[in-house]
Amino acid sequence: MxxxxxxxxxxxxxxxxxxxxxxxxxxRAASQALDTALAQWRRGSTDWSTWDAATDRARAGFARLLDTTPDHVTISSTGAQLVSSIATALPPGARVLVPDIEFTSNLFPWAQAATVETAPPERLADAIHPGLDAVAFSLVQSATGQVAALTDIITAARAHDLLVVTDASQAAGWLPFTTDGLDAVVCSAYKWLMAPRGAAFAYTSPRLRERMRPLAANWYGTPGHAGYYGLPMTLSPDAAAFDLSPAWFCYVGAAPALDLINELxxxxxxxxxxxxxxxxxxxxxxxxxxxxxxxxxxxxxxxxxxxxxxxxxxxxxxxxxxxxxxxxxxxxxxxxxxx
Ligand SMILES: Cc1ncc(COP(=O)(O)O)c(C=O)c1O
Missing domain, CATH: 3.90.1150.10 (Aspartate Aminotransferase, domain 1)
Structure with missing residues (x-):
């Protein structure tokens, strides 16, 4: 003990x-930061850039957690929105393998974009076969707590050049892992990352991003978040191109929580x-x-x-x-x- x-x-x-x-x-540091932000909001005592700084800090904190850099990290509000964005990378007629007990935020977006095949989580690596385009699975299953056989899945997927997408909503913050061998790590931050509901992150590999479409393109995904009016649409050259504009207060709470996890x-x-x-x-x-x-x-x-x-x-x-x-x-x- x-x-x-x-x-x-x-x-x-x-x-x-x-x-x-x-x-x-x-x-406590997260709830106190949130209390401060709510007081600022009530009084109108600051502009939003104060709260936006927390978004940058949270993005950097998530990158550090996964031993990657912030330019590979997209911010959003839900896991399912990020998976939907990632699923735009699939070609027409794609086939995706998903565990049969998968949480639906990492299942329904695939079912919208592709034909889904399922297998029990413990048999996922064995169920990989030629003709699949991607394998998507929770690193830790919501229903059972099962930890995925990450190395076996990555090895089998790489043999057939599949995209490898993991939902780490039940894992990031307590299970040690990095982005090695993964094309995407999606995480809804209100569980083990101890953030308010409404902050979500995704790591994406450059080869995945090349194939993705910015499904919800918006001003925040432009360089310096400065693309307020009119064309042309110039999106950020990195993973920020897929950002949703942040739910500010969620990130005000997420940043100190991620700092604590990284510190410990x-x-x-x-x-x-x-x-x-x-x-x-x-x-x-x-x-x-x-x-x-x-x-x-x-x-x-x-x-x-x-x-x-x-x-x-x-x-x-x-x-x-x-x-x-x-x-x-x-x-x-x-x-x-x-x-
Ligand atoms: C594995 C997993 N992914 C995602 C979520 C939440 O997803 P979303 O942010 O789309 O609501 C949960 C919530 O229980 C979950 O267990």
Missing amino acids: NALIDAKDLFEADPGFLNTASYGLPP GVPAIHAHNLALANRFRAGLGQPPGDSAIVTTPGADAAKLQAAGVRAAVRAGNLRASFHLYNTTDDVDRALEALA
């Missing part, structure tokens, strides 16, 4: 919140989250696992609720998820309630 980070004072979390897979809680380091957060998740698994009689999300068939979610523990039910299973602000007390409270 010495892997645990003592982060309690950095948050205002009430005990028993085991639901980061639904939404993450902000570090994903390997340390990974160790913390797994230590708690595995304490929970042990208490349930399960073997140790590799995910910060634990699912339990047959557990009585009502008992947890009665004990003030907030978790979720997904695909009929109890889903408990463990992040920075959780402690062994949270785990033990949940185990006692289920006993």
Whole structure:
């Protein structure tokens, strides 16, 4: 248990919140920055460039998290919007392989643009075959917490020159990984990145961007965000060409949260989250696992609720998820309630 980070004072979390897979809680620095921005908005005491600076900081923070550079990062508001934008890279008649239990934000956009084939997540690498154009999968599955066999999938995809797109909404912020071998990493930031709902990021590879169309082209995607009026449409030469204009306050909250994650380091957060998740698994009689999300068939979610523990039910299973602000007390409270 010495892997645990003592982060309690950095948050205002009430005990028993085991639901980061639904939404993450902000570090105090993020909620304070948001309070300041709301006061500025109420009074009209600043122009928006103050809030926009947080967007630049958040973009840089996401790039650092993935060991890449900000010019490869697009900002948006939802994961599905980013996947839809990425799906414009597909040729007519394309075929895309997706896990059969995939969260729909990384499934429906593909179904709009291509013929989708599905396979169980644990069989995804084996299901890759010639004739596919892309493989798209969650790095950590929302329904089960399963961690994708990233190396195997990338190896199989590269053998057939497929685009490799991962949705890291349930992974970025606790699971160590980089962009190596990936064409896109999409992330809705309101879970493990602890941002307000409405900030989302995507890393895209240059070879992918060459094929993408700017589906929602707008003023913010122009150099210096200065393309306010009229033609010509000159978009940024990098991943910012695919930006949505930012929901300012979401990024005001996202920037300090990303700073904290980068400061503590994903390997340390990974160790913390797994230590708690595995304490929970042990208490349930399960073997140790590799995910910060634990699912339990047959557990009585009502008992947890009665004990003030907030978790979720997904695909009929109890889903408990463990992040920075959780402690062994949270785990033990949940185990006692289920006993
Ligand atoms: C894997 C995954 N992707 C994306 C999202 C959210 O997507 P969006 O930002 O499109 O609402 C979720 C939310 O549960 C998710 O689990």
